[in-house]
Amino acid sequence: MCMDDFITRLENLNEEILPNLSETSYEILSEFVEERQEIIDEMTRIIAAHPLSAAQQNRIRLLQQSEESIRMRMFELRNEAADWLRNREQVKTQRKAYENAYAVDSILMDRKK
Numbered sequence: 001m002c003m004d005d006f007i008t009r010l011e012n013l014n015e016e017i018l019p020n021l022s023e024t025s026y027e028i029l030s031e032f033v034e035e036r037q038e039i040i041d042e043m044t045r046i047i048a049a050h051p052l053s054a055a056q057q058n059r060i061r062l063l064q065q066s067e068e069s070i071r072m073r074m075f076e077l078r079n080e081a082a083d084w085l086r087n088r089e090q091v092k093t094q095r096k097a098y099e100n101a102y103a104v105d106s107i108l109m110d111r112k113k
Contacts, residue, residue, distance in 0.1 A: 001042070
């Protein structure tokens with residue numbers, strides 16, 4: 001595969017992910033990042049042997065412009081996950097406090113009046 005093919009693949013990946021980025025789940029974004037990394041690894045090997053042309057450099061610069069929006073979505077997802085974990089720990093702590101307030105051997109008696 002030549003460098004132009006790899007750049008085209010990256011462009012296609014961006015075109016798939018960017019329109020719905022704000023609704024993209026972490027699973028889809030994770031797959032996107034993994035696939036993109038594989039392409040970039042291949043490109044790195046090619047660049048070591050053959051420098052990029054000016055046109056290829058321009059195409060890559062255009063791709064890099066979308067990096068910030070992708071990175072921001074990744075931070076949003078990370079923060080959502082952190083909030084969820086914090087809330088879960090808080091609920092767990094509250095439940096333990098409630099459950100531990102009663103003795104294990106106690107009996108609850110309900111009287112009818």
